[in-house]
Amino acid sequence: MRTITRDLLQHVGERVEVEGWLHKKRLMGGLNFLVLRDRAGLVQILDHEGKEADKLNGLQNGTVMKVSGTVVADERAVGGVEIHQPQIEVVVPVSEPMPIEIDKPLSHKSENLDTLFDNRPIALRNLREAAIFRVQAKTLTAFRDYFAKHDFTEINSPKLLAEATEGGAETFKLDYFGKTATLAQSAQFYKQMMVGVFERVFETNPTYRAEPSATTRHMTEYITVDAEMGFIGFDDLLNFVGGGLVHVANYISQHCAEELKAWQVEEYVLPKDGADIPRLTITQIHEMFRDATGEDHTEEDDLAPAEEKWICEYAKKELKSEAVFVTGWSSKSKTFKFYHRANAENPELADRADLLFRGVEITTLSMRENRYDVLVEQLRKNGGDPESAGYAPLLSAYKHGMPPHGGFGWGLERTVEKLLGLNNIKEAALFPRDMQRLAP
Amino acid sequence: MRTITRDLLQHVGERVEVEGWLHKKRLMGGLNFLVLRDRAGLVQILDHEGKEADKLNGLQNGTVMKVSGTVVADERAVGGVEIHQPQIEVVVPVSEPMPIEIDKPLSHKSENLDTLFDNRPIALRNLREAAIFRVQAKTLTAFRDYFAKHDFTEINSPKLLAEATEGGAETFKLDYFGKTATLAQSAQFYKQMMVGVFERVFETNPTYRAEPSATTRHMTEYITVDAEMGFIGFDDLLNFVGGGLVHVANYISQHCAEELKAWQVEEYVLPKDGADIPRLTITQIHEMFRDATGEDHTEEDDLAPAEEKWICEYAKKELKSEAVFVTGWSSKSKTFKFYHRANAENPELADRADLLFRGVEITTLSMRENRYDVLVEQLRKNGGDPESAGYAPLLSAYKHGMPPHGGFGWGLERTVEKLLGLNNIKEAALFPRDMQRLAP
CATH class of the missing domain: 2.40.50.140 (Nucleic acid-binding proteins)
Known part of the structure; x- marks a missing residue:
């Protein structure tokens, strides 16, 4: 035996x-x-x-x-x-030498990544490489565990859609028995509809973006941990997401000691309670960054990458948290989507936050507008046509009663990248896909 | 509060x-x-x-x-x-009446299914409808639980591929930055490659078939519970799959009492140990069926739907199991794929079985040929070109050592359909997709 x-x-x-x-x-x-x-x-x-x-x-x-x-x-x-x-x-018996040596650490320098990816089926036999995907699997388990504890129901929404609903330009199109179908860019509408059924739903699902850019932060196919919950307020949502990060980080620390050692990962610096993750407005961060570095972004309505990095380092040192919620997003900018909700007291602002962890955004969370009439008005303002068939299912859910709700789409690969201290999202994808790469 | x-x-x-x-x-x-x-x-x-x-x-x-x-x-x-x-x-406040009444059981007669699906976002607010997808979610949990107990690692393989490798005719094609990509019809090659890394892997993943047929058993998008394990024999694989069904059925019985009641599901009749699920050859079933009904299929190398139904009813009554493994598949027929393994003692037969449950096949399991040379030979015989780029990653894994291994693709929706006694696979899909249907 x-x-x-x-x-x-x-x-x-x-x-x-x-x-x-x-x-x-x-x-x-x-x-x-x-x-x-x-x-x-x-x-x-x-x-x-x-x-x-x-x-x-x-x-x-x-x-x-x-x-x-x-x-x-x-x-x-x-x-x-x-x-x-x-x-x-x-x-x-194997008589042919391997294309790469797997008994020593493989280089993850950016100029060597293509070799790494080209040889993925073999390269993964290196223990440090495989460790990345053990952590990925455990991260999914940690998320599911967290959702189960909070009474969520898992859903499986379709990825083949009749038409693109959000940002059609970056949508893959396919021939569907003579018609055109698109690949889902997000489970957004489906998870919202399902709030009307299960209140709290999640899905861990492939997401497709025809992103014509070659960066260290984008892929054309990736896994999103999508969740949506009803009968909550913005503060509940922030607490839930913060708690999620703390849960995932603790789970990985406990279950992946060897993998973290292989990647020489330093202990995660996070508050015990996710509700205690610092919350700072964009304006605050702009000003803190300007005062510390002299670089001025105060006129911009988003954070610069250097600011995201800086605030996480600052918070780690000064606030004992290498995660930060960025609030104070404008409801007048392009990033405010038609299903987002403006703040009731200050309608100039959106009930939205980004969660930064170790220098990058790992999830965006927002409350959704839950009133049918306001949603339709925001859709029109956004240039959308409420009569178009693509919106009909979502609008029907709204028409028949949607409670206050909010949710998030959390990038799995980006989270694993940061949990392990990698530098490129593709290092955390089993078989990464980008503009150039469709194999292996 | x-x-x-x-x-x-x-x-x-x-x-x-x-x-x-x-x-x-x-x-x-x-x-x-x-x-x-x-x-x-x-x-x-x-x-x-x-x-x-x-x-x-x-x-x-x-x-x-x-x-x-x-x-x-x-x-x-x-x-x-x-x-x-x-x-x-x-x-x-909601002022518009719902398009369907959700406070009483909704009709699942085949002529009413389109209405049901058209109104899915609202229809699911009916408790009996929602119960289907609570069972679906719990079925996934049960599978994951079973895999975790048996030391499997979860993987996420890509769905965007450079070219179709199995049965290109039923593949969806899409425009990929000016090139053509295809949607994965299965995770087959990826899970085999990953046996070389983790030995035991699973994935619960959307699967795409451009199936130009409108039946109660097919959809164009569905969820497959895919698994593959190394260092095992055919008997191990049968035991593992049988144990999986028993585990899932027990889990659902324990965790979904209310949902099963809503669908008036009778207690599952299965042996305590999955290894005790009856194993019968196609020939045996042909003969038993002929002797019992006078209908003769003994010349056919597959079972007729009537035979699948009959043998499950027979086994339920006579063998205390409404699941049956069908063995004795020919290695000479079209169903023998190039990566299948012929039986060592009787090469006319494949090391393959179908698992029937309540009258239909819910999974096909098989041992894979693990010898590089034999695999290449079988690929050529099958009309495949070992030099084609689509096979390169799989062949590289084989070239550098693949142990005896086997696995299965288990249809989630079909399993839920049978667990609840539904009649059409689409009833068990949250938002079903077929030739005609791309919405909601």
Whole structure:
């Protein structure tokens, strides 16, 4: 029966059987070291005589093998054990060398990323690379866990739509039995409709943007953690989102210790309670940044990237939080969408915030206008046609009663990028897609 | 502070505040009954005087309201309580009647399905309709739970591909910055590549088929629960899939009692251990069916729908299982894909099975050929070109060592359909998509 490397420490002194891939070998006649990789990690195999290791002569890393041997405790070894006196069975011999070496850290310098992505199916066999996607998987689990605790229902909205509703220019179009369909740019309308059914819904879903730009922050396909909740106010929404970040960061700290170590991630600096994440207005940040650096952005209605970075560093040092809510967004700017809600007391402002974490925006949250008449008016002002078929389902939900509600779309890859201290969103996508890249 | 209807029983005798939608009203002067719906269910509000209920005069179901009142235990009422002496605040008045009545069961007769789907955003406010998607969400949770218990890693593979690799005819094509891209018909190659990384992977992902057929079993977009595992044999795979069905059915029985009641679902008849789900060959089923009905399909290399139905009913009665594994598939037929594995002892047969549940196939599982040379040979025989760019990533994973592995793609909507005893897969899709339907 097979033993997984993770469990070897429980079998010291016993003979076990492990299965996996040859990850590394050093054959030196009298002293032969092999490293075997399985889904749980690595184990070193020591063959003093070398007769068994000879079976791997001419074979390359990647060779699939079954090894039985005695588990010997050794503090210096990975996992605290080695396997001695091995018997080796080659299951699948591999004769071709790998296109990249996977037994040492792979370069993530921007000029090397294409090589990394071109060789992704093999590069991911490097433990530090795979760690990124273990963290991605655990981040999804952490989000779902948080939603379940707060009584959300998971939904699956369609990605094939009759027509683009938001920002048609950046929409992919496809031939649909002779008609034209578009790929969903967001689950926005669907999650709002579903507030009328389940009040609180979430979806972790692929999102498509025909973004004609090649940056470190954009992809054409990515995963959004979408959520929407009814019968809440703006403050509830801020508290919920703040709590979400704290929950995810704690969950990753607890469940991904090894992965964080592989990426030398420093402990997350966040308040215990997400409600205590600092909330600053754009104007405040503009002024603080100007006073600190002399650089003046006070006339702009968005933050400059340098300001986002600076405020997170400032808050980490001075406010014990490397996350900051940016509030005070204008309801008169282009970023105010027709379904956003203006603040009741100060209609010049939107009930909207961005959550910055470690220097970048990871989610935008906003309250939605829930009154049918006001929504239709805002849609018209925005240049939309309330009679167009694309809006009909959303408007029908509004017509038959929508409570005050709000929500957010949270970028999974960008969050993982920041949780691990990576520099490019694509490093956190299993098989990234951009203008140039459609493979592997 | 708001109380959710689910929690009212804990507040008998107290005054509480509930928020939700007007679901039903009977105003009869002296005795006014209102029903309020929130995310957790319904509660009846009794206004003896009628002065408060008068606030709803002229308003329709869907009206959003806040009601404070005294919780009174009443065994006859839904949830065991009523709210008396209410004070009502109308939050969002609704003046237009709903396009369909949501306070009684909606027809699922095939001739009424289009009306149901056209009005989905509103129809889902009917509790029995919403129950379908609560079961869908819990089914996903049950699958994830099962995968987590078995040490799987969740992946997110891309849906935008450079070219179709399997069955190009049924692939949606889209304009991708002047090039042509296709929508993924399955995560097959990606999950196989990822076996080389994590051994055991799963993904719950939208799947796209340009299926030009209008049946009760097909949609153009649906959710597949995809999984793949390495270092296993065919028997392991059968046990794992059987265990999965038993786990999901138990989970739904435990967590969705109310939803199952709404759909009058009979208790699932399955063995305790998924490994005990009966395994019958196609030939055996052909013969059993012929002997029982006189209808002869013994010359066919697939089961007829009538046979699938019959064998599940037979097994339910005689073998205490309404699920059956169908084995004995030919390795010479068109259904044998290039990545399938022929049986080592009898190469005429494939290491493949279908899992039937309540009369239909809910998943196909198979071992994959894991030897590079044999895979390439099978690909060529199948008419594929191993030099084509679409196969390069998969072949690179094979070239550098793939262990024996197998997996399955499990249709989420079809499973929910059968768990609830529905008749059309589209009833189990939140916003179904087919040749004709791209909205809402």
